[in-house]
Amino acid sequence: MSSPTGEQGSTSGAERAEQRRAPEQGREWAVSHARSSSRDANWLAFGGWMLILVGAFNLIAGLAALFRPDYYVVGAGELLIFDFGVWGWVWLAVGLVQVLAGAGCLSGQAWARIAGIGLAGLAAIAHVAFLAAFPVWELMLIALSVLVIYALVVPDKDATA
Incomplete structure (x- = not known):
């Protein structure tokens, strides 16, 4: 029998069996996945729920800025915000869109991931x-x-929660 290099030689039965099994081992390695899709889904679900939570916190901050502007008052010149009414509406809008984007992430929408990252x-x-x-x-x-x-x-971009 000839060896893989083309030379004649004596090969034992164990070596021949290993040579026959080698292509099977190569196929096992070729089909193994580098990433787990369940891990991707878990991260996406975690991100969606955390986005909903952060959005809820921002909604609360917006309501506090609208209804209790004295809640955020500190010493003169220490706060970077000037008009709490406008800031309250901004936080309400951002929080609402974050909650909606979080729900979209949980349903596997690509736009929601992009919006969630930006927001x-x-x-x-x-x-x-x-x-x-x-x-x-x-x-x-x-x-x-x-x-x-x-x-x-x-x-991954095609992962769903």
């Missing part, structure tokens, strides 16, 4: 304006927004 980034930047009033709360919301961005970016 989470804008919300993280906007929360810097309130750092002087509520430093721990605002840092937590910034961290949650960054976590939402990560959870929505990590899964």
Whole structure:
């Protein structure tokens, strides 16, 4: 029998069996997946629920800015926001769209992932304006927004929750 290199030689039965099994092993390696689709779905579901949670927090912040503008008052020159009424409406709009985008992420909509990533980034930047009033709360919301961005970016584009 000839060897794979074309040379004549004596091969044992074990070597011949291994040579016959080699293509099967190659097929097993070829069909293995690098990423788990369930892991992608889990990240996307987590991102969707976290986006809903952050959106709810922003809705509450908007309502507080509208109905209790004195709630955000700190020392002169320490807050970056000037008109709490307008800011309250902005937070209400952002929070509502975040909740809707979170629900869209849970249903597997691509537009919702893109909107969620953008809104989470804008919300993280906007929360810097309130750092002087509520430093721990605002840092937590910034961290949650960054976590939402990560959870929505990590899964493949065709992943569904």
